[in-house]
Amino acid sequence: MNQKNLHKIIQLKPNEEIVAVxxxxxxxxxxxxxxAFLLVLLPFFxxxxxxxxxxxxxxxxxxxxASTLYIFGRVFVKWANTVLVITDRRIIDVDQKALFDRLVSEAPFGQIDDVSHRIKGVAPTIFRYGQIKVQMSGNAADIIFSRIKQPARVHDLIQDLRKVIKDEDRDYKEQKLHELAERSSLEEVEAIEQTFRKREMDEGLQELYDEDE
Known part of the structure; x- marks a missing residue:
């Protein structure tokens, strides 16, 4: 899938950039x-x-x-348009189920609990393809992208981007706290700090609770 067609399917947010397709x-x-190719040759016999x-x-x-070309086109379009798009903010799973049937799912990095990859079987091991599973927080459905090329590299890329997002969020919180401190009293700053600590503690407890489940 070329970039032009990709931008027709997904709407990038302001300043969002595609890292990998x-x-x-x-x-x-x-x-x-x-x-499918043999079927295309069949009419010429x-x-x-x-x-x-x-x-x-x-x-x-x-x-x-025309019938055989349709079959070949269907096979090609399903393969070419089924992609995992990784941006600097989220993962977008584009699943082309048929010529006129497409399912698009997304997972913002902030809502991802865990990412795992798996290679199972002789052919996947030889040709180095496997599965990427993105576990979502809350009740959101997990994203599973199968038969992906070099799943270990894709896994590492997603994890690196998640870490960058977490670091950016932490820097953003510290910046906001500093800005508030410049125009707030000491008591107000302490109250804000306690709010941030409580929120981080609640998020940590929620992660532990999700892991136990």
Whole structure:
């Protein structure tokens, strides 16, 4: 999927940048492409007999060719448009289920509890593709992207971006606290600090509670 089509599917937020666009590995879909290509060649084996049959034969050839091209196009579009988009703020899972059926899910880094990857089986081990699982906080559904190329690298990239976001949030809180301190009394500053500490403690307890579940 090129950048132009990608921007039609997802709406980037102000100052948001795309870090990576990851496709599914081609290896697990190879047999589908081979079969679809053979189907496209099939009408040409009947080219001369159909053309000898006259107008109906030519019409039959064109219908058969259009049908096989549709099958090939469907296989290609599903593979090409199923991508995992990683920006500097979130993960966007674009699942092209059919030519006219697309499911888009997103996971902001701040709502991600854990990220894991898995490679299982002989073919995935040889061709280095596997699964990425993004566990969401609360009741949000997890995001699972299967047959992804080099899942370990994608996993590390997501974890690095999550760490950057956490550091930026911490710096932002400290900056706001400093700005408030310049125009607030000592008692007000202490109250603000206690509020931040309580919020961080609640978030930590919530993470422990989620892990126990």
């Amino acid at each position: 990851v496709h599914q590995a081609l290896a697990p879909h190879f047999h589908k492409f081979v079969l 009947f080219l001369f007999p159909l053309f000898k049959a006259g107008a109906l034969g030519i019409l039959g050839f064109l219908i058969l060719l």
